[in-house]
Amino acid sequence: MNSSGSIEEEVEMWMIYKGHKEKVVMEVCDLGKTPLIVGFTWLQYHNPNIDWTTGEVHMSRCPPGCNVDRKKSKWQKKKIRKLFKYEASKEEEAPDAETNDDAEEIYRAIKSTITSLEKEKTAAELVPE
Structure with missing residues (x-):
């Protein structure tokens, strides 16, 4: 499934769904x-209600510590929302999210963020040892 080799980058970002x-x-x-x-550990912790026939995921059973608006999340048919903002600070507020029908756009944006970060590397960092 991972066609480009090993995972070498990590991005901290807000996930809004x-x-x-x-x-x-x-x-x-x-x-x-x-x-x-999405990994098994995340699924086990959040325990979403998944309809495997329709592919719908409902965040109706998150643990109390999650930032879930339970009234909005219960059976509401919203699509995946734009999520990112590359920031290391854990105290920042989540960015406003716009509705996004195309999850592929999320992947492209993450990849674009990584690419832009790579452009900022010095020549010494780019040359393998």
Whole structure:
């Protein structure tokens, strides 16, 4: 599934989905046609209600510590929302999110962020030892 080799970059960003909001660390790589993979540990912790027939995910059973607007998240049919802002500070506020119907756009934006960060490296950093 990972067509470009090992994961070498991590990005800390806000993930906003159906009223659920949290700061996460995402590992960036080329997944081909798959825009995002959510790990088992995250799924187990948040315990979303998943309709495997329709592919809908409802954030109705998050633990009390999650930033979930439970009234908005319960069975509301919103699409994945734009999520990112590359910031290391954990005290910052989450960025406003716009509705986004295309999860592929999220992948492209993350990859673009990594690419722009790579452009800022010095020549010494770019030359392998």
